[in-house]
Amino acid sequence: MEILAVVSVVIAVYMAWNIGANDVANSMADAVGSRALTVFWAVILAGIFEFCGAVLVGSPVTDTVRKGIIDTQAFSHNPRMLAHGMVCAMLAAAVWLNIATYLGMPVSTTHSIVGAIVGFGILQAGLAHIHWDKLGQIVASWIISPVAGGSVAFVIFKLISRYILSVEEPAEAAKKGLPVCVFFTFAVLILATIYKGLKNIHLNLNGPQALAISVAGGLAGAGVSALLIRRNHKYSSRLSAEQQLRAVEKTFAVLVIISSCTVAFAHGANDVANAIGPMAAVVQIIKYNTTPEKVAVQMWILVLGGVGIVVGLATFGYRVMRMVGTRVTEITPSRGVAADLSTMATVLTCSRLGLPVSTTHTLVGAIVGVGLARGITAIDRKVIGSILVSWFVTVPFAAGLTVLFYLIARWLFL
Amino acid sequence: MGVLEKFFAPSPFVGLQAHAKKVHECVELLRPLTDALLAENYDKIEELHNLMSKTEHEADQIKTGLRDRISSMYLLSVGRLELSQFLAYLDDVADTAEDFAVLLLLRKTKVPEELRTDFVAYVDQVISVSEQLMHLTDKLSTLAEAAFGGEEAREMLKAIEEIGQEEWKADRLERRFARHFYSMEDRIDPVTIMFLDKYCKTLGRVSNNAEKTAKYLRLIIRKR
Numbered sequence: 001m002e003i004l005a006v007v008s009v010v011i012a013v014y015m016a017w018n019i020g021a022n023d024v025a026n027s028m029a030d031a032v033g034s035r036a037l038t039v040f041w042a043v044i045l046a047g048i049f050e051f052c053g054a055v056l057v058g059s060p061v062t063d064t065v066r067k068g069i070i071d072t073q074a075f076s077h078n079p080r081m082l083a084h085g086m087v088c089a090m091l092a093a094a095v096w097l098n099i100a101t102y103l104g105m106p107v108s109t110t111h112s113i114v115g116a117i118v119g120f121g122i123l124q125a126g127l128a129h130i131h132w133d134k135l136g137q138i139v140a141s142w143i144i145s146p147v148a149g150g151s152v153a154f155v156i157f158k159l160i161s162r163y164i165l166s167v168e169e170p171a172e173a174a175k176k177g178l179p180v181c182v183f184f185t186f187a188v189l190i191l192a193t194i195y196k197g198l199k200n201i202h203l204n205l206n207g208p209q210a211l212a213i214s215v216a217g218g219l220a221g222a223g224v225s226a227l228l229i230r231r232n233h234k235y236s237s238r239l240s241a242e243q244q245l246r247a248v249e250k251t252f253a254v255l256v257i258i259s260s261c262t263v264a265f266a267h268g269a270n271d272v273a274n275a276i277g278p279m280a281a282v283v284q285i286i287k288y289n290t291t292p293e294k295v296a297v298q299m300w301i302l303v304l305g306g307v308g309i310v311v312g313l314a315t316f317g318y319r320v321m322r323m324v325g326t327r328v329t330e331i332t333p334s335r336g337v338a339a340d341l342s343t344m345a346t347v348l349t350c351s352r353l354g355l356p357v358s359t360t361h362t363l364v365g366a367i368v369g370v371g372l373a374r375g376i377t378a379i380d381r382k383v384i385g386s387i388l389v390s391w392f393v394t395v396p397f398a399a400g401l402t403v404l405f406y407l408i409a410r411w412l413f414l
Numbered sequence: 415m416g417v418l419e420k421f422f423a424p425s426p427f428v429g430l431q432a433h434a435k436k437v438h439e440c441v442e443l444l445r446p447l448t449d450a451l452l453a454e455n456y457d458k459i460e461e462l463h464n465l466m467s468k469t470e471h472e473a474d475q476i477k478t479g480l481r482d483r484i485s486s487m488y489l490l491s492v493g494r495l496e497l498s499q500f501l502a503y504l505d506d507v508a509d510t511a512e513d514f515a516v517l518l519l520l521r522k523t524k525v526p527e528e529l530r531t532d533f534v535a536y537v538d539q540v541i542s543v544s545e546q547l548m549h550l551t552d553k554l555s556t557l558a559e560a561a562f563g564g565e566e567a568r569e570m571l572k573a574i575e576e577i578g579q580e581e582w583k584a585d586r587l588e589r590r591f592a593r594h595f596y597s598m599e600d601r602i603d604p605v606t607i608m609f610l611d612k613y614c615k616t617l618g619r620v621s622n623n624a625e626k627t628a629k630y631l632r633l634i635i636r637k638r
Contacts, residue, residue, distance in 0.1 A: 033422075157561070161560070161561035161563055161564075162563065162564075165559075165560045165561055165563065165564060166560055166561065166563035166564020166565065166566075166567070167564055167565065168564075168565050170560075170564075170565075242556050242566075245556070245559055245560060245566075249559075331422065332559065364421065367421065368490070371488075371490030371491065372490055373561065374490070374491040374558075374561045374562045374563075375490075375491070375561050376422070376490050376491060377425040377426060377427065377489065377490065377491045377492065377558050378422070378423040378424070378425060378426055378484075378487040378488065378489050378490060378491075379421055379422055379423055379487060379488050379490060380421060380422065380423040380486065380487060380488075381423075381486050381487055381488055382486065383421050384488065
């Protein structure tokens with residue numbers, strides 16, 4: 001094994017650590033913020049689901065980030081150069097993430113790594129070898145994902161509000177409505193996971209098979225939840241409308257835990273690529289000294305990324321999570337479920353399409369969507385501003401940082 | 415840090431409830447003020463007037479603070495203008511209550527014995543209109559939880575109609591009181607009559623403003 005490979009592994013783990021430290025808390029925010037889950041359990045569950053998402057669904061996005069943006073043919077005469085660039089890009093993205101985490105800026109890991117790779121691509125391959133159409137697609141997906149997340153969340157919350165919260169007997173309506181929510185949560189999750197997703201563990205299913213299994217899984221989940229709700233809500237119809245709403249929110253609390261776990265799962269599937277994608281390329285290049293069209297992402301790489309995220313979560317994410325738990329008080333479980341479901345569906349769909357979207361920004365879009373459906377009373381104007389700023393700053397900054405690192409490295413080692 | 419812990423602005427309804435409560439505290443002072451007037455205890459009136467200005471000022475501060483905070487939020491479930499206007503209407507209720515206290519301060523009016531029951535009944539009814547308004551604003555949080563729809567919203571709209579009824583009752587009591595003191599016009603001196611009329615009108619404005627505020631809530635509920 002070469003030093004460069006070791007360095008790339010170390011940096012990839014550092015990047016994964018950053019993702020775990022910063023991003024993961026957001027994916028569990030709805031469950032922790034609505035007091036459905038204590039911080040301790042949120043960290044444990046997030047760890048498990050991030051890891052599973054990274055390992056089980058992780059690979060397809062990796063391809064796009066790595067090879068879609070730069071034309072690898074430009075490096076065929078000198079594959080090592082591409083490896084060096086990828087290492088610098090990873091380091092730049094990770095450092096930028098660390099700075100942003102320190103400054104409290106809401107940046108996206110996906111945006112950082114894409115920006116970093118673009119920076120290197122412009123420097124070494126030239127503008128002509130950047131796939132601008134691919135980059136355009138990716139940039140578009142950053143705008144599309146919050147909008148899509150918001151629209152889906154708007155519809156879901158309108159439905160929840162119309163058929164459960166706003167009826168004469170919310171507790172009665174919940175008995176019928178909640179299993180439906182559970183059905184969709186499970187079905188979408190299972191479908192997104194198994195349809196072409198489980199290549200990693202050598203399980204290939206075609207469309208109808210996957211659909212059948214998801215529907216079956218959704219129905220099973222819905223059935224179990226229906227039984228549980230019936231047991232817990234025996235006496236609820238005697239309560240006033242206000243007390244019934246409270247009781248319904250309590251039932252939603254269970255669902256928000258499940259849906260937050262699925263967001264963590266989707267996040268793991270989507271974001272692990274940011275850490276391990278460039279590393280997989282580096283390892284491949286060193287091994288064969290070529291610039292391959294396609295790199296098989298090996299299991300151990302995904303596991304490494306997953307472990308890095310979990311360690312980041314355990315060491316630093318805990319603190320961020322606690323902040324989320326104490327500060328986010330304006331969200332209730334029913335709102336959390338709507339936002340989570342929408343985020344999960346959007347992120348998993350985009351992952352399947354090979355578009356690297358930001359989980360944080362999709363979730364933010366989803367929460368605004370719930371708000372526009374009159375689910376959330378107010379959001380902070382300044383934060384919206386800083387999100388927009390971070391959108392514009394991240395890519396150029398990560399690109400610049402990569403160029404800087406690359407030049408320094410060349411000056412030092414060559 | 416993650417973005418979400420800073421993302422949510424505190425619900426404006428908490429501040430709104432605090433404001434409505436202070437405003438109702440002002441209106442509740444009408445009763446001790448009236449008692450002091452009937453007891454011809456003018457020192458007490460002076461003291462209550464000071465308390466009234468203090469309470470009204472506190473309500474003002476809550477209102478200003480809330481307005482400042484609204485400007486740094488995006489209000490998603492209610493309109494910024496509607497909320498601001500609602501605060502202004504609530505403020506009018508406190509202002510007119512203070513007007514009444516000032517009015518008592520201007521002249522040591524002696525209210526004839528036989529008018530007292532009608533007067534007190536009228537004042538109590540005005541206070542009860544304002545009290546119902548306060549209960550309505552208390553319910554706004556629950557309403558927000560139900561996403562401003564369904565049963566909660568229907569109950570709220572019904573309660574707003576009921577405030578209209580209460581205000582109408584206050585109007586009737588006002589007329590009875592006025593008719594009563596005008597029927598004694600040859601026995602009461604004209605300036606006293608004039609002041610009784612002013613009391614009547616000011617109290618009428620308190621309950622009117624409370625009703626207007628409640629009616630305005632419809633807009634907040636019915637938005638979109």
